Amino acid sequence: MASVRPNVRAMTGYVPGEQPRGDQIIKLNTNESPYPPSPSVFAAIQAHLTGDRLRKYPDPTGRAFREVAARVLGVDPDGIVIGNGSDDILTILTRTFVPDQGLMVSATPSYILYRNLAEIQNARFQLVPFADDWTLPQSWPVPKADLTFLANPNSPSGTRIDSHGIQQLLGQLDSPLVLDEAYVDFAPENGVRFSQSSDHSVIVTRTLSKSYALAGIRFGYAVTRPDIAYEMNKVRDSYNCDVLALAAATAALDDQAYLRDIVGKMIATRERMTQAVRELGFTVTPSQANFIWCRRPPEQPVKPLYEALKAKGILVRYMNYPGSGDGLRMSVGTDTEIDRLLEELRRLV
Amino acid sequence: MASVRPNVRAMTGYVPGEQPRGDQIIKLNTNESPYPPSPSVFAAIQAHLTGDRLRKYPDPTGRAFREVAARVLGVDPDGIVIGNGSDDILTILTRTFVPDQGLMVSATPSYILYRNLAEIQNARFQLVPFADDWTLPQSWPVPKADLTFLANPNSPSGTRIDSHGIQQLLGQLDSPLVLDEAYVDFAPENGVRFSQSSDHSVIVTRTLSKSYALAGIRFGYAVTRPDIAYEMNKVRDSYNCDVLALAAATAALDDQAYLRDIVGKMIATRERMTQAVRELGFTVTPSQANFIWCRRPPEQPVKPLYEALKAKGILVRYMNYPGSGDGLRMSVGTDTEIDRLLEELRRLV
Known part of the structure; x- marks a missing residue:
């Protein structure tokens, strides 16, 4: 296999977010819509x-x-x-x-x-x-x-x-x-x-x-x-x-009317979620997307939270960027899903 | 736009076979199956x-x-x-x-x-x-x-x-x-x-x-x-x-049984089609695919046949390769479609 290009051989390849099957999982890790399409x-x-x-x-x-x-x-x-x-x-x-x-x-x-x-x-x-x-x-x-x-x-x-x-x-x-x-x-x-x-x-x-x-x-x-x-x-x-x-x-x-409807719901949930996660002591960047970026000081590591949530069937995204540190990226879910997330987070922090 | 790569700028781009809409057309130009999927x-x-x-x-x-x-x-x-x-x-x-x-x-x-x-x-x-x-x-x-x-x-x-x-x-x-x-x-x-x-x-x-x-x-x-x-x-x-x-x-x-069924039908039609097109004076290469390659001597050009068939709602593929000449590539259709093709070809040649 000497003929594979060196740049390809040296790559590790992109690792996409986890895509587990099973309808019981609250999936807040890859910024999918919690609502169905039109x-x-x-x-x-x-x-x-x-x-x-x-x-x-x-x-x-x-x-x-x-x-x-x-x-x-x-x-x-x-x-x-x-x-x-x-x-x-x-x-x-x-x-x-x-x-x-x-x-x-x-x-x-x-x-x-x-x-x-x-x-x-x-x-x-x-x-x-x-x-x-x-x-x-x-x-x-x-x-x-x-x-x-x-x-x-x-x-x-x-x-x-x-x-x-x-x-x-x-x-x-x-x-x-x-x-x-x-x-x-x-x-x-x-x-x-x-x-x-x-x-x-x-x-x-x-x-x-x-x-x-x-x-x-x-x-x-x-x-x-x-x-x-x-x-x-x-x-x-x-x-x-x-x-x-x-x-x-x-x-x-x-169907732009349907788009406006579900986007409006997600923005409302995002604002509520931002406020609630802040009240738990996280630094949450004001978001214009369908997820929020949640950080804590280094002495309060977030990776154990990611793992504890996962054990409870709630999947968020742990991300760690060289030079700028780590955090949890949490997608905006339905209000019910976010209530569950907040309930677990309150127990954990 | 100086920044488009020169190799891309110099390309003409791949031209796929025609994909006309309309159910009336007998489409024998891109080797699709004439039968539905399983x-x-x-x-x-x-x-x-x-x-x-x-x-x-x-x-x-x-x-x-x-x-x-x-x-x-x-x-x-x-x-x-x-x-x-x-x-x-x-x-x-x-x-x-x-x-x-x-x-x-x-x-x-x-x-x-x-x-x-x-x-x-x-x-x-x-x-x-x-x-x-x-x-x-x-x-x-x-x-x-x-x-x-x-x-x-x-x-x-x-x-x-x-x-x-x-x-x-x-x-x-x-x-x-x-x-x-x-x-x-x-x-x-x-x-x-x-x-x-x-x-x-x-x-x-x-x-x-x-x-x-x-x-x-x-x-x-x-x-x-x-x-x-x-x-x-x-x-x-x-x-x-x-x-x-x-x-x-x-x-x-x-569903391998369904595959065998429709492939068997297409092979049978291919053999009948090969024989019939040969009888019209074409050189037809024995095919192991779902199309046949049909050629005539240079003094009997095939491009006008492609155009005449198209005018009748039958689409085959005219192909011309530098150094090795041209021909018509005709996909295997249903028996009814091939009967229509042969009927028109008999009128034209």
């Missing part, structure tokens, strides 16, 4: 569940989806690229922009996958630390990367760089910027308009795994200018999205 | 079509699928890698084995996508012509490639290198070999046992888009040794297969 998603899947649809290839360009998304966002459908989850879009972006030994940059702490994408591409990877208040450095230190990632809202913090901050970053940046908006539906504004400008190359990425409650069907997309989408589509596999996922995603985006 | 596929999808399944991430390792596939094939489940279509597996293989400026090799004429995979990876690509009788050269001219592809059965020819020929190739080859077995269920034997040997690195790729009638759900897999699968899984996206596709694929592989 009823129209089920109807759309049923309508496509025929022998003729399953035996034939899907529409390789996902036109029906792109037209609905374009209408919802007020952009050109030719600037939308469909993906098998937004991770697929992140891979496509890496392969479109980053050469061998190229440079990829991300703020840190943030989404861990960015490093793996760089390793697979045999690219260099550089981290730029957030300030203590989760803002960006006044002067961005790596303007000439091949690709720069900003998860916005960010994980694990749940914080967001506002439009002024993004504008400032773009003024300093001499490379394409990926605004990873996986969690943006839980925030008061988004960065789509930056992706439409010809002054900079900005690619907004979105997923249906969080606010649209469709982590199981794997669907994400990019919003950018048509000229950038054209290049990304050469790298995209022609049939990366299946017929049922396309139907589900199209129906989900077409 | 009834157990529909039952499995229905069983997973719940809010809880859709809102949560799928099993990242596809264990249930791998266990069924391992039982059917008599191999170790840890040597099976799941893919979002076998094209996803081909991409994973390229990124696992081929460095920047590395060398990828394929016999020709064959699957056109291999060249695109090389272009995206910024690798060199070399073609080795089949002999006139679709066998391999006695001495393989590029033993030290980073990755060598052999579509077996091959498209567009439908021919297959037998075990003796593969053994001979492996004896000459000093690089991993991909045996792309997209069409192998229509042939009398397969190459899985080569993938289990530690003498060579052989990766067999399979798709559910052809014999299993599931092109719409996008599912493929690799069969190889666990040590190779381990490296491929680092490159694979953790959630490349969705919950409904995994359920469908698992049910499809578990």
